[in-house]
Amino acid sequence: MRITYRMMTSRYSTNLNDLSVGLDKLNTQVATGRKFARTSEDVSSAVRGYQIRRNLSKLEGYQDNIKHADGFLTNSESTVGQLESSLAEATDKILQGLNGTQSEDTRSIIATELRTIQDQVLETLNTNVTGTYLFGGSNDQKPFAVVGGKLQYNGKNLDDLKEGTPAEIEEVEALKRDSLYVDIGLGVSFNQITGDVDRNSVFNYSIPGINFVGNGTDSTVVSGEDISNNLYDLLGRIATEFEKPDGSYSRDTVDSLFGLFQGNSQKTYQTTTAIGAKTQYLEFMTNRYETQNFNLDKRQTEVEGVDAAYTYIAFQSQKVAYSAALQMGQSVVQQSVFDYMS
Missing domain, CATH: 1.20.1330.10 (f41 fragment of flagellin, N-terminal domain)
Incomplete structure (x- = not known):
């Protein structure tokens, strides 16, 4: 099979683009700590994550109400x-x-x-x-x-x-x-x-x-x-x-x-x-919700979060591969007279 110059440049551009997309995805994961930025990337995890965030929101509301009631009772007691x-x-x-x-x-x-x-x-x-x-x-x-x-x-x-x-x-x-x-x-x-x-x-x-x-x-x-x-x-x-x-x-x-x-x-x-x-009952409920909040945060990290160390290493590896691909492009994509025309 004859490999033409056009085939080489086309394949090179495709691979370089894939490396760029992968690098961008890893960069986003490192920056945000999340496995995905859009629901379409992982629908199942996104749904579970939404349910967890909804439960966390409820807990936050309950905890705010408990603080209000506890403050009221403190004033009443005094x-x-x-x-x-x-x-x-x-x-x-x-x-x-x-x-x-x-x-x-x-x-x-x-x-x-x-x-x-x-x-x-x-x-x-x-x-x-x-x-x-x-x-x-x-x-x-x-x-x-x-x-x-x-x-x-x-x-x-x-x-x-x-x-x-x-x-x-x-x-x-x-x-x-x-x-x-x-x-x-x-x-x-x-x-x-x-x-x-x-x-x-x-x-x-x-x-x-x-x-x-x-x-x-x-x-x-x-x-x-x-x-x-x-x-x-x-x-x-x-x-x-x-x-x-x-x-x-x-x-x-x-x-x-x-x-x-x-x-x-x-x-x-x-x-x-x-x-x-x-x-005393409010203190019991506070401790209960703090435990639930901790467990939900942990579960949310498992569902939506990334392994920080693994993702950073992968990001650095992808960056090296991308840089190497750019350097290789100098020999794959040959210069022509058109590169010097403005």
Whole structure:
């Protein structure tokens, strides 16, 4: 078979072009660390890679939601701690007032101090962080307000929120359930009848204030009187008793009111425990997702990534071959007079 000059140059150009394409592909792999730049190069790997990236994106969303919820719970815990401090101070003042040797003037001073603590409690209950009230549930307005001398929660008088009839119980429970929820990967589902989100499939990261402030009244503490169960009004009632003159002041009444106050104050400490449990669960989910994220990153590298050392060696070898081919071209592609024409 006769090998013509045209055949040699054509074959040389084809081989040189193949070397150039291969060199460009290896250069891209070295630069990007990926096996392929287009889906058409490896459809199967590209599909698996897309699924992995989609899962990584979901994990990133869950982790962002966990960080938000954890920050909210941290603020809630510190705020409840402030409330506990105020209640502890009130306890000291009440015990001081219960001392039988206290004069009418001293009791009046203690009453003033208790009303100051009342204001502190109200301010704490209405704590707002980045536009959200910590203890207001889904309400975007101040959850607690004093109207007519009585504490209200989300527009409802707490004394009126009694748990007697089924309708009254449901009203109170609805307020206690009205919280803030976030998706952390528990598998969000919806009620087929109402279309509402199933609250067991999302994470509840807030504590409505009604859960630990108290609601309704108690008629067994002081004969003939319905005493508020909520801590704010209860403090005010104790202060009122301390303000009474010696003739009408009743130490036994204060003692009974103080017993109710101590019992209801326990709800704040229980709230701290509940917040701690929620935070601990978020830590568990964080560790779980970090492990999943690591495994998915590793799998993504296996599917889409290249062996860096092998690819670099291949790139250098291809570059040497390409350079050698260029040098060989000087003898294959002979010069002619046309190379010198401009």
